Amino acid sequence: MTSSPQSGQRAVGKLADPIGADAPLDREALEEIFDDIRTHPRYDSELNGCLNCGICTATCPSAHYYDYSPREIVQLLWTENVEGIYDAMQEKIWACAQCYTCAARCPFGNSPGGLVMVMREVAIKHGMESAKEVLRPFSRVMLKVMTTGNQLAPNMITPEHFPDWGPNISKVEAPLNILRKAIPMPTLHTQETAWAVNLKTSIELYTIWEESGVLDQLETMDENLFDVIVDIMDEKREDYADWLEEQDDDDDDD
Amino acid sequence: MSDNGERFTGHGEEWRDARLSAQDARTATSWVEAKIDKRALLTNKDRVEDVRDAMWQLEKDGEIIVHRVGDQHEPVMAKTLYGWDKKIPTNQLWHHKSCGQCGNIPGYPASLLWLMNQTETRYLDETDQTSCTAWNYHGSGIGNIVSLAAVFLRNFHQAYVSAQAEGLDPGYYYPLVHCGTSFGNYKEVRHFLMHSAELREQVRKILAKLDRLIDGKLLIPEEIVHYSEWLHVMRGRIADKQQIDASNIRVTIHPACHVYKMVPEDVIYDDDVLDGNRVAVSTGIMQEMGTQVIDYSTWYDCCGFGFRHIISEREFTRSFAIDRKIKVAVEEARADVMVGHDTGCITTLDKNQWIGKAVGKDYALPVLADCQVAALLCGAHPYKIVQMHWHASPFEDLLEKLGIDWQRAKAEFEGYLEEVAQGKIETLYEPRRAITSGEGYRP
Numbered sequence: 255m256t257s258s259p260q261s262g263q264r265a266v267g268k269l270a271d272p273i274g275a276d277a278p279l280d281r282e283a284l285e286e287i288f289d290d291i292r293t294h295p296r297y298d299s300e301l302n303g304c305l306n307c308g309i310c311t312a313t314c315p316s317a318h319y320y321d322y323s324p325r326e327i328v329q330l331l332w333t334e335n336v337e338g339i340y341d342a343m344q345e346k347i348w349a350c351a352q353c354y355t356c357a358a359r360c361p362f363g364n365s366p367g368g369l370v371m372v373m374r375e376v377a378i379k380h381g382m383e384s385a386k387e388v389l390r391p392f393s394r395v396m397l398k399v400m401t402t403g404n405q406l407a408p409n410m411i412t413p414e415h416f417p418d419w420g421p422n423i424s425k426v427e428a429p430l431n432i433l434r435k436a437i438p439m440p441t442l443h444t445q446e447t448a449w450a451v452n453l454k455t456s457i458e459l460y461t462i463w464e465e466s467g468v469l470d471q472l473e474t475m476d477e478n479l480f481d482v483i484v485d486i487m488d489e490k491r492e493d494y495a496d497w498l499e500e501q502d503d504d505d506d507d508d
Numbered sequence: 509m510s511d512n513g514e515r516f517t518g519h520g521e522e523w524r525d526a527r528l529s530a531q532d533a534r535t536a537t538s539w540v541e542a543k544i545d546k547r548a549l550l551t552n553k554d555r556v557e558d559v560r561d562a563m564w565q566l567e568k569d570g571e572i573i574v575h576r577v578g579d580q581h582e583p584v585m586a587k588t589l590y591g592w593d594k595k596i597p598t599n600q601l602w603h604h605k606s607c608g609q610c611g612n613i614p615g616y617p618a619s620l621l622w623l624m625n626q627t628e629t630r631y632l633d634e635t636d637q638t639s640c641t642a643w644n645y646h647g648s649g650i651g652n653i654v655s656l657a658a659v660f661l662r663n664f665h666q667a668y669v670s671a672q673a674e675g676l677d678p679g680y681y682y683p684l685v686h687c688g689t690s691f692g693n694y695k696e697v698r699h700f701l702m703h704s705a706e707l708r709e710q711v712r713k714i715l716a717k718l719d720r721l722i723d724g725k726l727l728i729p730e731e732i733v734h735y736s737e738w739l740h741v742m743r744g745r746i747a748d749k750q751q752i753d754a755s756n757i758r759v760t761i762h763p764a765c766h767v768y769k770m771v772p773e774d775v776i777y778d779d780d781v782l783d784g785n786r787v788a789v790s791t792g793i794m795q796e797m798g799t800q801v802i803d804y805s806t807w808y809d810c811c812g813f814g815f816r817h818i819i820s821e822r823e824f825t826r827s828f829a830i831d832r833k834i835k836v837a838v839e840e841a842r843a844d845v846m847v848g849h850d851t852g853c854i855t856t857l858d859k860n861q862w863i864g865k866a867v868g869k870d871y872a873l874p875v876l877a878d879c880q881v882a883a884l885l886c887g888a889h890p891y892k893i894v895q896m897h898w899h900a901s902p903f904e905d906l907l908e909k910l911g912i913d914w915q916r917a918k919a920e921f922e923g924y925l926e927e928v929a930q931g932k933i934e935t936l937y938e939p940r941r942a943i944t945s946g947e948g949y950r951p
Contacts, residue, residue, distance in 0.1 A: 351814035358769035374649030403638035420862035440939035448611035466655035
């Protein structure tokens with residue numbers, strides 16, 4: 255993974271010595287990031303202490319394949335090592351597979367996986383380049399879930415997008431629309447969404463994105479994607495308003 | 509071992525090698541493995557609370573309303589990790605669908621609904637439901653506890669009021685969650701909601717805007733129930749419908765992390781299923797239907813899905829899936845099939861095998877959901893209902909071992925596709941029931 259430095263931030267790859275003098279950002283900026291982590295509503299329930307026993311790392315799938323250790327994440331937070339925390343947010347936190355095996359096994363009741371989620375949220379809040387880089391391939395899923403209420407659609411699963419899944423998405427050859435109509439659940443006769451989603455439903459979800467600050471997160475991370483989503487949803491809201499108006503007219507006629 | 513013969517053990521100076529023979533070492537290890545209570549690995553905690561206590565208190569204080577599992581839902585009691593009771597509704601169920609299942613492996617929910625038809629279970633599958641959005645959250649970090657909580661309570665509110673579209677009382681249907689990640693995420697979010705007045709207030713404001721409050725209050729479900737729990741408590745009734753003998757089938761179970769490691773205290777353990785040492789769902793029904801459930805050394809491992817990794821770090825996903833799960837199931841357990849109970853796991857373990865051929869790892873192990881296997885054994889059509897054709901790994905040998913003529917079934921399905929093209933579509937329920945409001949709704 256590579257990343258270009260933002261103003262005031264050093265390049266990824268030149269990781270600082272957490273106890274050395276070569277600070278990656280000024281102390282104030284590092285503490286601001288840590289403050290956002292420490293005051294996150296999940297933080298207190300995810301971190302209760304740490305004896306460095308390493309049960310979490312011993313059972314961690316990502317630790318098999320990456321330079322990643324949930325024990326290290328917990329220790330950095332527990333000792334409030336703001337430089338080490340910042341370093342871990344550049345790359346390591348994105349290695350976590352979010353299985354929560356660490357949380358299930360920790361004798362202290364910590365959730366290293368939950369702490370990683372807090373750090374990912376804060377990395378996004380601060381618009382870290384590393385987060386933008388990591389999330390670029392995720393934009394197709396993001397567009398789908400933000401505008402439809404479904405995270406995955408049948409027409410997203412193609413051999414072009416998943417060449418390592420083999421040549422056949424279906425072992426019976428037929429057009430996708432026919433195969434989908436041959437599923438005996440009427441809600442699944444769709445290609446653009448995993449199931450047919452009521453227009454009102456997707457607008458309700460969009461309202462949740464707006465009101466909970468998720469759209470702001472997205473704007474920080476990918477302004478173009480944000481603009482596309484806003485355009486699509488403005489149109490959907492207009493469609494819904496038109497439909498409601500038609501209903502009122504029909505009621506008046508009655 | 510270093511050049512001078514010194515061994516570095518990491519245990520300090522006082523450490524002494526036991527100098528066991530290879531045979532003695534194996535015997536000692538086996539003894540330890542036999543003695544370890546695997547359930548104890550999850551229960552060695554100081555702080556464990558039943559979040560439902562806080563929930564009842566909040567209702568008493570007039571802050572929330574609890575959507576109860578009532579007699580009308582014909583509940584069956586199950587025991588969870590610490591021996592607490594969990595009420596599993598068995599009738600009048602609202603299907604909280606999974607985007608990954610419906611988009612990718614649609615025979616998974618179709619088999620579940622088919623089993624409900626066989627057991628005369630009333631249900632509603634409708635269009636007024638969103639994804640839980642937790643896949644996106646765990647993969648990307650976009651989302652937050654407020655959005656996750658608002659989505660959770662929006663969907664469960666819809667489950668509560670949905671029956672009004674059919675002229676029935678609110679609360680008639682009880683939500684049944686299909687996806688393991690939705691299940692784990694909703695339970696995690698419920699915990700935060702019960703303990704944070706600030707979060708409740710933030711969510712209340714959003715749901716008020718959506719007109720999704722009951723008497724101005726948040727509606728909280730008494731139990732959050734996964735479909736595999738329904739299958740578990742229904743296993744006897746389902747086994748009564750069994751048509752195909754499966755006693756020659758060796759099954760390995762892959763339990764889903766977000767089902768049993770996330771909020772582990774709410775997960776069903778049954779003394780009759782592997783002595784209560786392992787999560788009971790899936791294993792229970794496979795045993796009930798007479799298959800041979802085979803243990804294996806990486807049972808506890810995740811599948812490698814990783815949320816973000818399945819999209820953009822697939823080398824991790826497929827390496828983990830093949831080396832830690834599929835290879836072990838085939839070589840150690842000599843399994844005929846791997847059975848799971850979650851969207852991401854079934855997808856990961858099934859779809860990522862094909863690429864293994866490139867490095868000589870051609871294991872070809874069928875991977876199915878527990879309800880798909882149960883439906884097959886009860887006589888469901890392998891293609892029309894179980895929709896096997898969406899599975900990437902070879903399943904034909906498994907069907908032959910079960911005595912199912914898959915070639916004939918496939919030909920029947922291809923014939924059915926011609927009828928579908930002419931608009932002759934068979935469905936598990938009356939299609940107009942799927943629309944409960946808005947365009948296309950007919951009271």
